[in-house]
Amino acid sequence: MEKIVGVHLLVELYGCDPSLIADAEVFKEKIEKIAKEAELTVLKSYHHQFHPYGVTSLMLLAESHLFVHTWPEYNYIAADIFTCGDERKAYKALELMIKEFKAKDIKKIEIKRGIFKEECVKVSP
Amino acid sequence: MEKIVGVHLLVELYGCDPSLIADAEVFKEKIEKIAKEAELTVLKSYHHQFHPYGVTSLMLLAESHLFVHTWPEYNYIAADIFTCGDERKAYKALELMIKEFKAKDIKKIEIKRGIFKEECVKVSP
Numbered sequence: 299m300e301k302i303v304g305v306h307l308l309v310e311l312y313g314c315d316p317s318l319i320a321d322a323e324v325f326k327e328k329i330e331k332i333a334k335e336a337e338l339t340v341l342k343s344y345h346h347q348f349h350p351y352g353v354t355s356l357m358l359l360a361e362s363h364l365f366v367h368t369w370p371e372y373n374y375i376a377a378d379i380f381t382c383g384d385e386r387k388a389y390k391a392l393e394l395m396i397k398e399f400k401a402k403d404i405k406k407i408e409i410k411r412g413i414f415k416e417e418c419v420k421v422s423p
Numbered sequence: 424m425e426k427i428v429g430v431h432l433l434v435e436l437y438g439c440d441p442s443l444i445a446d447a448e449v450f451k452e453k454i455e456k457i458a459k460e461a462e463l464t465v466l467k468s469y470h471h472q473f474h475p476y477g478v479t480s481l482m483l484l485a486e487s488h489l490f491v492h493t494w495p496e497y498n499y500i501a502a503d504i505f506t507c508g509d510e511r512k513a514y515k516a517l518e519l520m521i522k523e524f525k526a527k528d529i530k531k532i533e534i535k536r537g538i539f540k541e542e543c544v545k546v547s548p
Binding site: 344412413 | 428429433471481487492503534539
């Protein structure tokens, strides 16, 4: 039997609307709404404006993390959604990102993180 | 010709010393030293203590991001190092993490993020 600590989605969103991903204030509002609708528990978030354009949003979650970098000059978003527990929340966040940023082409890799044999897992350090 | 926006290392460090990865204050000191030695430019960092143990460090870099989650109960670290530009910095950070946290078994995946045909790349939005 195997146990994993989490599921990590690496997502490439191509063909996004650049007007939605260039400015940190605009992006922040959308990505925080997405996290809320996906029922992710945000412990800390930070949104950084790169100049002349581009945003990085980092969100520390009780479930792990959500990290998004935007390149409006390429109409491109790189997103990482790492969740421990219910992976449906990660897929819900992805679905909402595709819709909100009007992505036309999506590439997704799902990686299982922290794979242990069940008998090797201790319950305390 | 292809162009990529960055290289992303997904790293699993097994068999780490749990005394080095359980406490946010101890971990913070080490991971910030690692970032500095790897010549990564930290724009923002945050270190979160989970209870009863476990740390998440998030570091926003000029080069992209470094995200580390620790599970001392499994002697395990999940690390993500995403760099735009010089990927040697990412490999240097990885090498230092293995050494500093005394990892005994390492799994690593390198993923190229944001792949474009050279002729499709615009220089402004």
